[in-house]
Amino acid sequence: MNKEFRLPDVGEGLTEADIVSWHVKPGDTVTINQVLVEIETAKAVVELPSPYAGTVTALLVEEGQTVDVGTPIITVDVPSQEGAAPEAPAPATPAETEPEPAQSAEPLKQERQPVLVGYGVKPGSTSRRARKKPPTRPGSYPATPSGPLSGGGPALSGPFIGGVGLPPGVPVPPQARTSPRALAKPPVRRLARDLGVDLGEVPGSGPEGSVTRQDVERAASEARDRSISPDEAPAAEPDAVANLSQRGPAALEERIAVRGVRKHTAAAMVASAFTAPHVTEFLQVDVTETMAAVRRARELPEFDGVRVSPLLFVAKALLVAVRRHPLVNSSWDEAAQEIVVKRPVNLGIAVAAERGLLVPNVKGADALPLADLARSIDAVAATARAGKATPADLAGGTITITNVGVFGVDAGTPILMPGEAAILAFGQVRDLPWVVDGELAVRKVTTLSLSFDHRIVDGELGSAVLRDVGSMLEDPVRMLAWS
Amino acid sequence: MTTETIQLLTPEGERVDHPEYPLGDDVDIKGMYRDMVLVRRIDTEAVALQRQGELGLWAPLLGQEAAQIGSGRALSAKDMAFPSYREHGVAWCRGVDPVKVIELFRGVNQGAWDPEEHKFHLYTIVIGDQTLHATGYAMGIQRDGAEDEAVITYFGDGATSQGDVSEAFAWASVFNAPVVFFCQNNQFAISAPSDRQSRNPLYRRSSGFGFPGVRVDGNDVLACYAVTRQALRNAREGQGPTLIEAFTYRMGAHTTTDDPTRYRLASELEAWRLRDPIERVRSYLARNGLADSTFFAQVQTEADELAAKLRAACLALPDPPPLALFDHVYAGENAILDAERAQYAAYLEGFAEAAR
């Protein structure tokens, strides 16, 4: 096999050398370490020994020529044998300077530059080796308790630890519980708690018999069989339907598959409706002043390009009412047997999107100035309508408002969002006869409907919140006074 | 205070006598010559192998053959040696197959000969650590009451600055341990000249610790032999430790990627070339009719054959199999390590094709 020998770097970072004199010619037999040529570098004249044993086939450069490091200078025909060394010079002289990197006949082989203490850096691969099968999960512990407690005998019959024996009469507690706990990933445990589902009652379809998110959601929806009242489920019409199945040409019934948003909404509603005791209170409110305020606000530069609607004022009123009555912005934690009062108000806005009813929420709505609140409400509603709401948008709400007026009705009994304590619906704004200062007048009137979780909110509190919202809408200046 | 350097053979190959170190007629000088030539040839071949990418690195002993063969031949079969990482000449004297040393520098293992079988401990790469091991071993010899055994430990001039070496000197002296401290002062610790390690000649350090020190011409195999032999005798006879400073020169680089032209002059190298350890023995043997050209040719041939055999053996060394990584960490059980091994085995098994 014809092997090439390239000019090595015989000293630190030298880039070229002059060929002084060849000691061999084509046809000569050479042995390993035999001197092939003298070269002159900036530092010294150096003899280059042959790394090969074989026959010289060609001298590739001439005496007197200046040659760059790495240039092939000679080829030697090496009789093929196993263990032939890769191309690199092998100087026999001691006190050798910087070694030449091993250069390969195969252009793809990477060079490895030796360092003081070893071979040097090996380039890593940049592509992945094919795998046969997906990774396996490391072994986990079985749900059932292992046998007797492990550990030494003496410990069980009353510990003697550094003089602290158990005081007489203090019983050693009984053996560990025998009923296995449910297995579930931490986020699933949280979901179960939020939905009020007892993990222990749910069959697990996940790895190692663990309970999955789907298992919990299914359990929440299967818990009851009450149907949902149509007013309060202003889901979009048949748009949410995925499939239409008909039996025969004159079908007596139409079956619509329950999928997607509708399915989850239904499950959530059922979970909410049949765990939290709902009470709804109503209040008719003269909102003439609010409507005037809406018109005036529209003209302010702060609201340029921002939609100002009665919804905005109702939202603001509710936020102020929440500040006055924080308990209404809370959640019932069944597992911990605690009411969790939430600090920020993440205001949910019910939106009729193509897929169905969505309730994205404005995070920290209570801290927003009015114009920003307007913008945020618009933004979340628009995103949801466009079908681009993220799980983060839809989760974490603490209280909700819903505008049923757009459907041309006055009032309803809204169902709480799961995990919330109150929901405020408001109906259409109508011109109605009203008594003002003892005289009949035509005023703009709407009805507020507040549903609340009676475990958390009693009648007095619910009424107070409703009254406060009503008062602020009657006279928006109260919103300023109470902020 | 003058520095006396013990010398029994001049650079020109002439014998000189020293009253404290008589050399008997039984000294195998031809054997020493052969050993030095073979060991140099191994060294040269190893450097070539490194240049060809077959070894990760090599620590050449070029120029230090006399110090190593001289002292190595002074050891009795029962003595124990604790080297650093350049004592391939002493390894040779102790019967360690040179391939075993090559394995370490090739990186197929970390030096795996059996220390007790050869009475030659594994190479210690951390500078100076082995001097404490040697001292402890010598203390073990004392407890065994083995009066015909001694210990020698090798280290360089650089190592004398390490705390462990001073601690070893202190302990060896207060416990009167039977250990010879053999310092090859080859003038450099990588690029640091020996006067960066000490203002005092190194052999004088032992007097501060209360035991004798002697400087010997490190390129004189006869002097190295005689002085080491005497020191070992003293140790075995309960006289405690000795420090021997073999004054020599590292003709090669620290390791194969080092560039000595950056820190020393070619003229210095040339001056030491005139004191070559092998040349002076060759001159002595030839001039005194103790060896003829046939002998020298035979030794050269033997050296070349040894080099070729070493090359072939080196190239044939297999890489360690992947799961062998987990062997020999502990004597007893370790469930954590077992789990790691099992996981890695499963991982390797999960590739669609074997690695190239």
Next chain:
Amino acid sequence: MTRLTLSRALNEGLRRSLETDPKVMIMGEDVGRLGGVFRVTDGLQKDFGEHRVVDTPLAESAIVGTAIGLALRGYRPVCEIQFDGFVFPATDQIVSQLAKMRYRSQGNVALPIVIRIPFGGGIGAVEHHSESPEVFFAHTAGLRVVACADPAEAFSMIQLAIASDDPVIFFEPKRRYWDRAEVDTAAPLTDALPLTAARTVLPGDDVTLLCYGPMVRSCLEAAIAAREDGRSIEVIDLRSLSPIDMATIGASVARTSRCVVVHEAPVYAGLGAEIAARVTEQCFYHLEAPVLRVGGFAIPYPAARAEDHYLPDLDRILDAVDRTFAF
């Protein structure tokens, strides 16, 4: 059964080993004539002689380095590092040589050496005498690292460590040296728990408390106090810090579903982190809360009059237990 202090129990265990195997040696500063600054080696030089119980020069690296040489010669040295904060000069010999030599030699060389180190705080000391450096050695492959917690464990564990063919770093809780308890000195060593096993000290249902060394007693006291809150705490003495006994730990957490690790060493990058990672990986579906850790702060060990703020005490341990229930 005999009532012994922890330091006396160690003394008895060392004596037992010296009697059983003539190759066993003890070496360290002040271990011979003085009997050790904590009297752990009291009386041993008198009975076994200066060759076997050696007062060494003041040089920790050499204590370990020469022990290696002696082990190469066939001896079984038991080194004492006088205080935890002084192990660092010996770290090179421990990490570069002691830990690696079996592996380096492909099994040809064994170094059956024990390095005893009194560790931990709570004795009102000046700097460097209250450290907990165990994790540096647990992180070093080739070493076994153990910690005894009480007199009975000290008695058996020191003998098992000496009998082991692996190098063992043996941590002794210095503030517990004076604790007394019944020790069955007649029980055969074969009955004792193996060196690699953890020990359930107090069974419980609600949460697993993992600890070792000086914290075992603290955790026991905390567990007993917690009964008044209606909490049932399971206390496990790890005993072996490298390797840790995941079988025992995992089985416990699978039952209790909550885990707290307690050690004096700083929490940051401490042994608790390794345990928390493993418990999380192996008990993921069982966990009701993340694994919490109680330990020292990320500060150098403080001055004596402030150390009570640093060391985990009963209240801090139970506070962590409360926090694990808040998830």
